[in-house]
Amino acid sequence: MARTDTRFREAYNDILTFCEALGIDASIPSETRLAEKVGVSRTVIRRCLAQMQDNGLISWEGRDKHLLRHPVKADRMSLPEAAQDRRDLEQRFLDWVLRFDVPANTPLSVAELSRTFDVPQHDFKEFLAGLSRFGLVSRRPQGGWMLLGFTKDFAIELSDFRSVLELNAIAHVVEAPVDHPVWAKLAELRHDHLALRAAIDTDFHAFSKLDERFHRALNSVVSNRFIAEFQKVISLIFHYHYMWDKTEEKDRNAAAIDEHLAIIDALEARDAEAARQAAQRHLRTSKTTLLSSLRHHDLG
Structure with missing residues (x-):
């Protein structure tokens, strides 16, 4: 499955999750807002909305979009195994952290951890960069990453x-x-x-x-x-x-x-x-x- 198709499927499922909390006939946000929320381009968002319209989930006329019914499990798109692994990487990494296998302020070996979690090094570096906003990891001044720990x-x-x-x-x-x-x-x-x-x-x-x-x-x-x-x-x-x-x-x-x-x-x-x-x-x-x-x- 091509990466672009995987991103479309992930974005589509993310929008379905967002719609689960809306009331019937609620307005769907603008394409720009959805793109910001899901982290994809407006082109992908428009493709997602078109699919939702085809599936009877939303009505769409010009800028007016309304939820016709709540998504069910069958509406969700399947993801390739690799994409599912990336999605649960955060949970698997936090599981590893919270088992207290390493003390706080321990340098992290990207090469070793990418093998442990079966993720390419580049993807694991991107993951750490995203996780750093939670304060569990940080970049080291001399390069690399540091586990700040759960204190x-x-x-x-x-x-x-x-x-x-x-x-x-x-x-x-x-x-x-x-x-x-x-x-x-x-x-x-x-x-x-x-x-x-x-x-x-x-x-x-x-x-x-x-x-x-x-x-x-x-x-x-x-x-x-x-x-x-x-x-x-x-x-x-x-x-x-x-x-x-x-x-x-x-x-x-x-x-x-x-x-x-x-x-x-x-x-x-x-x-x-x-x-x-x-x-x-x-x-x-x-x-x-x-x-x-x-x-x-x-x-x-």
Whole structure:
């Protein structure tokens, strides 16, 4: 598959993801804005929009574009295996970092890591350049790259920034129209939380994935490319920490389920203040748990 076709398919799927958070008949942003959001040319965007129109996803007359239906799994385009590997490189690299295989301030060997992750050196350098905006890696003055590491200060800063993003998302959810897909997601999440709480004695380890789905649903309401980028690293780190410290894991996860349900209750009641307070309580708990996990690994 040609690289240009791969970029088209990736862009098309990215636009579908963006449209999942829109309401039916919502306006689709301009070609320029979509190009900036997805990181491709307007020519590629126009090709994506034409395909979406052909598939009955949008109406398109001149500059007016509206969402006719929400995308489903069958609408997504398949990607070549190599493209899928590049897409999950960030997750695999953070997995490696968060296993504490190397200390902070360790030089990174691009040649060695490109072999480890089975990625060409040029692509891995581009990946590190993109990851540097999160503060986990940086360029060395003498050339090459340095792993700055996942430290207590990094965890605190990330927790504080996460609070800003998620409280903003909570405010957006409260104001979401009744036909917004977030309400169906929250109803499904309520059912799954109650089911896991009933089976907490044996299935408590399943909370990490449920927690990820819950926070992804909240943040899906905010259409902001900057939030989407930072949400990747925030999501990975906050959900990986459930794997680090297994002490009192069942009780901790049971408490978190109740905190999630309190947020869902307040959101469905359209009680903005109660939702904000419930979210603040949960975020404080999550921050404390994260820092406790670091101390468990002698990083706190």
